Ligand SMILES: Nc1ncnc2c1ncn2[C@@H]1O[C@H](COP(=O)(O)OP(=O)(O)O)[C@@H](O)[C@H]1O
């Protein structure tokens with residue numbers, strides 16, 4: 001009997017008892033839907049993360065100096081020199097100093113963090129200036145009391161403007177010279193609630209009086225590793241130890257996060273896949289029942305000349321078709337759940353993260369469900385094929 | 397040419413705990429091409445067992461069964477399936493049609509297993525259905541037909557593969573006497589057209605429609621001869637009384 005014939009018989013048999021077929025498929029449907037949603041969720045998280053990292057700048061390399069176990073140190077000039085000596089690797093550098101100083105606007109004290117940065121900071125972090133201008137080299141050099149504010153601060157305290165206004169930082173009066181364009185969502189918690197001042201001022205405001213971190217921008221994505229190595233080499237030379245600092249590139253961090261996410265998704269998907277196995281056992285169960293119910297049919301077919309492999313093929317294909325249809329329904333169901341989950345995430349978390357099922361996971365889910373049908377249909381089919389024709393014919 | 401069917405001292409023994417049941421107890425006989433043979437006997441005399449062996453649904457415990465000169469005892473499951481497919485057509489008391497399939501699909505089933513291409517399968521199945529007078533019921537399900545019609549479908553199914561032997565086990569057993577007679581007349585026609593028919597029945601009046609009667613008792617042949625001979629009937633009555 002041809003494959004097509006068996007397939008037609010399988011469809012005939014499935015459609016003649018739809019409710020039972022649906023119940024048989026339930027485990028597969030749930031398993032496939034779960035795998036698709038989980039992989040979709042992971043995929044969405046990955047996209048979301050990549051987007052966030054990209055907005056921070058994937059070329060970004062951060063250097064943190066702890067100065068532990070050594071009296072030696074590096075200066076901001078050393079770091080600028082390093083960037084100038086390696087134009088092919090490093091395109092920009094900026095010290096960053098968390099001043100710890102309180103910002104005061106009129107009588108109000110916003111939660112804004114005041115950070116001391118260099119003139120290239122905007123480029124490195126991919127900020128754009130909306131109004132006024134950014135800090136310049138002379139501001140840094142002369143320790144000008146000037147300040148650039150983020151869009152949150154501007155919206156919240158200056159009705160979206162602010163250039164020319166004065167604010168107080170750590171008791172000193174600063175003039176706002178620029179307002180940054182919205183980078184995140186102008187929210188309180190994010191890149192838009194900032195006040196940037198020359199780092200030379202911030203150092204004086206801070207407790208330690210030291211620059212503890214630098215942001216470098218690699219010249220391109222391809223040289224990130226070399227750029228990082230060059231920075232490490234210089235720091236190692238300066239400190240004579242590799243515990244006094246840490247150098248982290250964003251792309252590296254992204255890779256690490258990616259790996260972690262992948263492991264997590266794989267584990268979750270594997271757990272979901274267990275329900276596929278349970279579904280397979282359900283199929284086996286129903287197929288065994290079906291074989292004994294259809295013993296007479298098997299006997300008749302054998303009397304008509306069906307060989308063992310014909311009967312075998314009929315039942316295996318029926319099981320595979322059942323689980324395959326279950327797989328297709330599960331895929332549809334998974335899609336539905338994914339779009340619901342996306343809506344839920346947007347509504348509840350206010351993050352625009354989409355649960356996006358991948359083509360790979362869909363193909364895999366379908367493949368696995370058909371394979372499970374074949375695997376778990378095999379035993380009942382074997383049982384059917386081995387039936388003795390007269391016993392089968394006599395069966396009531 | 398070897399006889400179509402040849403039993404050489406065939407036994408079929410069932411073991412039931414300590415006791416042995418000799419369902420077929422040393423039968424030797426031959427049936428030639430073109431014969432119309434009735435195997436008769438009381439219930440439990442071994443007729444169905446005999447037919448199952450002839451039909452390659454079962455194999456003898458001892459002895460040889462040769463079908464067209466070939467020793468069936470040496471064949472495996474799939475070879476037997478192929479022989480059933482090519483050489484044998486079955487008609488059962490309970491019709492044994494496939495309930496979910498249409499009349500046409502039922503008749504085509506053995507042709508599907510024979511690998512006959514679709515168009516030819518259709519043509520042959522339609523022709524045999526026309527032969528048994530059911531050309532207008534192709535699309536019906538078996539349950540939509542009367543008992544006599546269902547039995548005619550099963551006759552068409554047996555004929556479709558163009559078998560060497562048609563085996564009918566109590567084909568009229570489930571039918572009323574009028575439709576039973578019609579089915580029997582159809583078998584007689586098929587015999588006249590050259591088909592070899594082995595009919596199994598416990599009913600003497602039906603058996604006498606055949607040319608030759610083989611009478612069984614307790615798994616042994618007690619009469620083998622023309623259906624119209626005096627002895628066939630006398631012995632039959634004797635058998636019935638005892
Ligand atoms: N599978 C079996 N197991 C045990 N005994 C059987 C089996 N099949 C048939 N028999 C016995 O063999 C004898 C002949 O049975 P059968 O060929 O069906 O007789 P008939 O068809 O003439 O009524 C009976 O005694 C029956 O009980």
Ligand SMILES: [Mg+2]
Nearest residue numbers: 440443444445
């Ligand atoms: Mg019987």
